[in-house]
Structures are given as structure tokens and as C-alpha cells.
Amino acid sequence: MRKFWPELIAVNNIVNKGKFQIAPAYKHLRGDVPIVDWKHLTCHNVAEPKRVFILWLTLLGRLRTKDRLIKWGLSVDDQCVFCNSAIETALHLFFNCPFSHTIWLGILQWLQWQRNILPWNEEWKWVNEQARGKHARERILKASLATVVYNIWIERNTRVFQHKSRSIDDILLATKTGLCYRFSSNRKYFDFI
Numbered sequence: 001m002r003k004f005w006p007e008l009i010a011v012n013n014i015v016n017k018g019k020f021q022i023a024p025a026y027k028h029l030r031g032d033v034p035i036v037d038w039k040h041l042t043c044h045n046v047a048e049p050k051r052v053f054i055l056w057l058t059l060l061g062r063l064r065t066k067d068r069l070i071k072w073g074l075s076v077d078d079q080c081v082f083c084n085s086a087i088e089t090a091l092h093l094f095f096n097c098p099f100s101h102t103i104w105l106g107i108l109q110w111l112q113w114q115r116n117i118l119p120w121n122e123e124w125k126w127v128n129e130q131a132r133g134k135h136a137r138e139r140i141l142k143a144s145l146a147t148v149v150y151n152i153w154i155e156r157n158t159r160v161f162q163h164k165s166r167s168i169d170d171i172l173l174a175t176k177t178g179l180c181y182r183f184s185s186n187r188k189y190f191d192f193i
């Protein structure tokens with residue numbers, strides 16, 4: 001406890017006009033944290049939290065894809081469960097793989113974004129740029145990215161662990177239905193989908 005005294009005293013000294021303020025104290029305790037490039041994708045993302053969490057893991061490069069498992073020494077088949085013609089990496093899953101590429105493209109077209117999909121490291125940056133806006137259309141876009149990444153990752157896990165599979169059309173329908181349901185109580189968002 002003794003070693004924390006200097007910190008506690010320093011926090012206690014953060015007083016403005018005689019009042020203790022939480023925000024400066026929090027910043028003091030947190031220290032200097034680098035601001036990540038993709039903060040607009042995960043902050044204020046209106047998708048369900050578990051979907052944003054998987055997006056966050058993907059952006060951090062922490063998904064347990066087969067290439068990472070092999071690096072850790074595990075003996076697993078390294079092929080993508082969707083196309084069976086490439087090593088499973090995050091870069092391949094999002095969205096170099098023809099399977100996931102078709103799903104993300106289908107959702108973009110459904111949301112009236114007409115464009116070609118870029119490799120993951122550029123694609124998330126594009127969504128991140130759009131996500132700086134506070135308009136409903138941009139907010140739906142970043143929620144859709146979280147939802148698609150989540151649905152593809154869940155489908156991948158279902159194929160690997162349960163040996164069950166859904167078609168591209170099934171996943172597209174589930175994604176669109178999920179987004180409609182998510183936004184059904186908010187007219188501002190629902191009018192865009």
C-alpha cells in the first residue's frame with residue numbers, strides 16, 4: 001500500500017476551484033495511452049457489444065486464426081474452411097476469401113455503398129474514415145462491419161468445431177435481418193436500411 005501513496009496524493013491534488021474532478025484524475029492514473037488509428041470503428045459502434053468485441057480482436061490481430069495457432073506450435077490443418085484454397089489468416093478471412101468477400105460486398109451494396117473492396121488493412125481504414133461522421137448512414141456502416149466480421153468468424157468456428165455450414169445467402173440474410181432488428185426501434189437508423 002505504501003508504494004501507492006505518492007500516486008494517491010498526486011490524484012488527490014488534482015483539484016480545480018476547490019473541487020475534485022474525476023476526468024483529470026482518470027487521465028493521470030491512466031497515463032499516456034497511444035490513440036489507435038481505428039478508434040472510430042469501436043467507439044460508439046451501435047452494433048451489439050459482442051460483435052464490436054470480435055471486431056476489436058480482429059483489429060488488434062488477436063483472433064485465433066489457424067496461421068497463429070500454427071505459430072504457437074499447434075498441429076492443425078491450415079486451410080481456410082470457406083474456400084479450401086488458401087492459408088487461413090485474418091487478412092484472408094477479411095475479405096480476400098471469395099466467400100467472405102461476397103458477403104461484405106453484398107452488405108455494402110444493400111446499404112447503397114457502390115465500391116470495390118480493398119485488402120483488410122485498407123478496408124477498415126476506409127470504414128474508419130466514413131465512421132468519423134455522425135450521420136446514421138455512416139454509423140450503420142461501421143455497425144455493419146462489426147456484424148459481418150462477427151458473423152463470418154462465428155460461421156468459421158461452426159464449420160471448424162461443429163462441422164456444420166451455412167451458405168452465403170443464409171449468412172447474408174441473417175446479417176441483414178440482424179441489422180434490421182438492431183435498428184428497428186430507431187427510426188433515424190431504420191430509414192437507411
Ligand SMILES: [Zn+2]
Binds near residue numbers: 098
Ligand atoms: Zn478462403
